[in-house]
Amino acid sequence: MSLEYAILVSLRERAGSGYELARRFDKSIGYFWAASHQQIYRSLKRMVEAGWIDCDEVAQDKRPDKKVYRVSEDGAAELARWIGEPATPSSTTRNDLSVKLRGASFGDTGSVIAELTRHRDMHAERLELYRTIAQRDFPDPAKLAGRELHQHLVLLGGIRVEEAFLAWCDESIEALESDRGGSG
Amino acid sequence: MSLEYAILVSLRERAGSGYELARRFDKSIGYFWAASHQQIYRSLKRMVEAGWIDCDEVAQDKRPDKKVYRVSEDGAAELARWIGEPATPSSTTRNDLSVKLRGASFGDTGSVIAELTRHRDMHAERLELYRTIAQRDFPDPAKLAGRELHQHLVLLGGIRVEEAFLAWCDESIEALESDRGGSG
């Protein structure tokens, strides 16, 4: 259900169409809450019905018409309420890499090392991306306040977690390799 | 669909009933793949149909009968195949705390700080738990090999990520507080 709140945050930052929201969920807010265009269109429909957002149809030159959504007063109040609401006890964890590693002895250790390396590389890329965005958008982090501070902190959270994950991948690959070398 | 593989890993470690699996998914493997008893019973049913596991009905003294499941040859092969299979591009991220922080200026900053503190405390507890388990089950990590090494690495992954997350919570709470003090 949080997707609707993520959409509210994004639309309060700037009004936009379903398509534009789908682009934003490919990056930016989407790094912390993934969503496909199908989900977004479905949610927008519900949110209009609930009166959280309003819609203006905008005709465009040489492009299809689009529906621009903006947050209503009710929607803004609902978002503020949700932000203040305590979270559910804990977000449920589902990490298939951990399951694979835990089951490594029931498969092939080499392919688990390969899998760890693949994840390592994907997360290294993600970390690079976060760092690039941070440097581009927030070159002087000490001076930030308000909305920019919040956005920077979110990005920093991504950076901190990716750093830890990467370090762990390296540590694990090394341990698995020396275990294989030492015992096989 | 990975739940079925998590169950295969758990059943290869030790055969057990649906109820016993549900207990294991409250801890141990469940820290990295959450599942309720309803999901587990449904999956077990499918897995028997698929021939991945076999079932023995065991009568017990002063307790209800139970169905003890164990992994078949086909199931073991399927698990090995899955472990070697490259993961889907990236696990989809859904982090409502990040969404709330990003939307902090559309709600009440005080309640976002409270929310961060709540998460901080929950993750500190989780970190303590991981450390306790690590010390109890793997007191001498340098000597580990095979299955125990794998289990320890998974636990270490949890520890590394929780540490990073905690540090970020502290950093963010401090930044939000001085922003509030400095500008309001």
Next chain:
DNA sequence: GACGGCATGTAACCAGTTACATGATTAT
């Protein structure tokens, strides 16, 4: 003529959550 970007959706399916349901034994 084929592909990529803009723009909107529907439908079927799969996985996860919540609520409901039963019933014995053991401990407080």
Next chain:
DNA sequence: ATAATCATGTAACTGGTTACATGCCGTC
């Protein structure tokens, strides 16, 4: 009595994924 533990399930609902569907514009 009441609650906790052992043990198994069904049913309804919600949210997410995959596949399908349409159509215009501009570029290669």
